[in-house]
Amino acid sequence: MGEVSTIVDQRALANLDVFSNTLQELASTDRQILVVTSDSRGSGKLVPFGQKYPTQHIEIGIAEQNLVGVAAGLASTGKTVFAVSPACFLTARSFEQIKTDVAYSDNPVKLIGISAGVSYGALGSTHHSLHDFAALRAVHNLIIVAPADNFETEQAIRQAAELDHPIYIRFGKKPMPLLSEANQEFEFGRGRIISEGDDLVLIATGETVYPALLAAHKLEALHGIKTTVISMHTIKPLDYDLLATVAAKGCPILTVEEHSVFGGLGEACASFLIQNGFCNRFRIMGIPDEYTVTGSQIEIFNHYGLSEEGIANEAQILLDL
Amino acid sequence: MTVSELAQKSAQYRRTILKYIVGANAGHTGGSLSCIDILNVLYNNVLNVSPETAKSPDRDRYIQSKGHTVEALYVVLADRGFFPESDLETLCRYKSHYIGHPTKKIAGIEQNTGSLGHGLSLSVGTAISAKLDAKPFRVFTLLGDGELPEGSNWEAALLAAQYKLDNLCAIVDKNGLQITAPTADVCSTDPLDKKFDAFGWAVREIDGHDFGQLIDAFNALPFEPGKPSVIIAHTVKGKGVSYMENQLKWHHGVPNKEQYEQALVELSE
Numbered sequence: 001m002g003e004v005s006t007i008v009d010q011r012a013l014a015n016l017d018v019f020s021n022t023l024q025e026l027a028s029t030d031r032q033i034l035v036v037t038s039d040s041r042g043s044g045k046l047v048p049f050g051q052k053y054p055t056q057h058i059e060i061g062i063a064e065q066n067l068v069g070v071a072a073g074l075a076s077t078g079k080t081v082f083a084v085s086p087a088c089f090l091t092a093r094s095f096e097q098i099k100t101d102v103a104y105s106d107n108p109v110k111l112i113g114i115s116a117g118v119s120y121g122a123l124g125s126t127h128h129s130l131h132d133f134a135a136l137r138a139v140h141n142l143i144i145v146a147p148a149d150n151f152e153t154e155q156a157i158r159q160a161a162e163l164d165h166p167i168y169i170r171f172g173k174k175p176m177p178l179l180s181e182a183n184q185e186f187e188f189g190r191g192r193i194i195s196e197g198d199d200l201v202l203i204a205t206g207e208t209v210y211p212a213l214l215a216a217h218k219l220e221a222l223h224g225i226k227t228t229v230i231s232m233h234t235i236k237p238l239d240y241d242l243l244a245t246v247a248a249k250g251c252p253i254l255t256v257e258e259h260s261v262f263g264g265l266g267e268a269c270a271s272f273l274i275q276n277g278f279c280n281r282f283r284i285m286g287i288p289d290e291y292t293v294t295g296s297q298i299e300i301f302n303h304y305g306l307s308e309e310g311i312a313n314e315a316q317i318l319l320d321l
Numbered sequence: 322m323t324v325s326e327l328a329q330k331s332a333q334y335r336r337t338i339l340k341y342i343v344g345a346n347a348g349h350t351g352g353s354l355s356c357i358d359i360l361n362v363l364y365n366n367v368l369n370v371s372p373e374t375a376k377s378p379d380r381d382r383y384i385q386s387k388g389h390t391v392e393a394l395y396v397v398l399a400d401r402g403f404f405p406e407s408d409l410e411t412l413c414r415y416k417s418h419y420i421g422h423p424t425k426k427i428a429g430i431e432q433n434t435g436s437l438g439h440g441l442s443l444s445v446g447t448a449i450s451a452k453l454d455a456k457p458f459r460v461f462t463l464l465g466d467g468e469l470p471e472g473s474n475w476e477a478a479l480l481a482a483q484y485k486l487d488n489l490c491a492i493v494d495k496n497g498l499q500i501t502a503p504t505a506d507v508c509s510t511d512p513l514d515k516k517f518d519a520f521g522w523a524v525r526e527i528d529g530h531d532f533g534q535l536i537d538a539f540n541a542l543p544f545e546p547g548k549p550s551v552i553i554a555h556t557v558k559g560k561g562v563s564y565m566e567n568q569l570k571w572h573h574g575v576p577n578k579e580q581y582e583q584a585l586v587e588l589s590e
Contacts (some may be wrong), residue, residue, distance in 0.1 A: 013429060034453075055453060058403060058449060060480060061476075061479070061483075063476035063478065063479070065442070065472070065473040065476060065498070066442045066445070066473060066476035067476050068442075068482055069441075069442025069443050069445075069446065069473065069477065070442050070443075070445050070446035070449065070480065071446060072432075072442075072443055072501070073432075073442065073443040073444060073445060073446020073447040073448075073449070073450070074446040074447070074449060074450050075446075076431070076432065076446070076447060077378070077447055077450035077451070078378065078450075079450055079453075095438065096436055096439075097442070097473075100433065100434075100435070100436050100439060101432070101439055101442070101443060104433050105432050105433040106425065107432075147476075280414055315476070
């Protein structure tokens, strides 16, 4: 494993910006692409999109249930529809429309949850989406994706545009370093191996992949621990093959996510592992079941240990160091 | 079809609805009988859709928001040749696709519905797509008066006016009863005409069992250029069967053998 400075590119953009730029590029050659917003064009960085392609931008107003229902109707006519709204509202206020109008009716809407997790930080729990993986995992016929870096975000948007299947993609709004040393392949349902080692497995998703990678480097520097770090960008369908492969190493497994510890990536992994005879030491890191501490996203991450230091500390406990 | 042909057709449809509800020992009887005349006129006189054009991009769309009266839709689609009527012998049976609400697994059905307050948003999205591409098709959706307190209906109603969707027609099957009590005693949406008018829709109220009025209303679409249209169809729950009409218990009541035979006699007269 190389120095951290060589494996990440700090010049990278917010995944939100990559989403916006990618959509504009796609829309320039595909007039079937539509963006549907609920007074969320500004927070979705979609003002330039609307200016360049006004006939491909449908504004709904602050009415998220209608946002998803209308998006489903549009998609049923063959349009490539990106429904964009803060993840907190998109997946809670419109949950039944996602379940019924998108997933059950198999209308291939691309649901884009912006400012996901605790991106809105100090705005409080109304604006946090710590339930979305849990709620949506129980909905049949929906792919759930949380890209880690700019590369994964661009690939997720490009591939979603080509996908004739309902999908939910969520990301945050802060600049995310490129995980440039990782393999540059992206496929929904296939975890991306960022680094490889046999002492510890860190499985993270979305914006927690970066601190997980930093923690892996710290553990190597401090203790010579070699860590496999996985960006499990697709929460569903989960990459069971990769899980089985890394669990077979027999080393401890630590999962990290910007989500409630209930019902997300960690419990999805635990469910697979325990039902398939794996007895690795195992720990889920996420947001605990309590009134979330107030503060910025980074302060909330630090408070709950979703940081280089916090993840390294938890790993040391698992490793009896 | 002429008015007299439509009347004969509706009597046939009502008998068939009851036949399969009795066979399944399940179904939404009263509402199927209140909306069947609307569906009859839509599928026999209005919609440019057939089994051959069921996937055509330019077909008219019908989305049934009050999905629970799917038995009426099944019977009309079978009669129009979308599938053999005998398929309905499996209604609500184990592994049958003919379940108690519409699904796209059935030929001719556009959207899965059943949870109330979804059809209008789906219809608005479909109608916006037609406008974007200057397509000629129209979108029709059937709402129940009992589902109108669902707030999503009014989100969609606002947007339909915003986008000037005069290619969209909502029909309210206003039979005045819902599962608990008369709709006016539960959460009244009256005066409904004024509400839709205030939301920017062009409104027409008709007798939803009068074929002449139904034909005239559909022929007059759009009621105003640049506005979505709503037909408030005053109907009778359980229409056509004397002991069912306006009786709450027939919301999803199933007739016994004697009741079924009496209904068939009444519907043959």
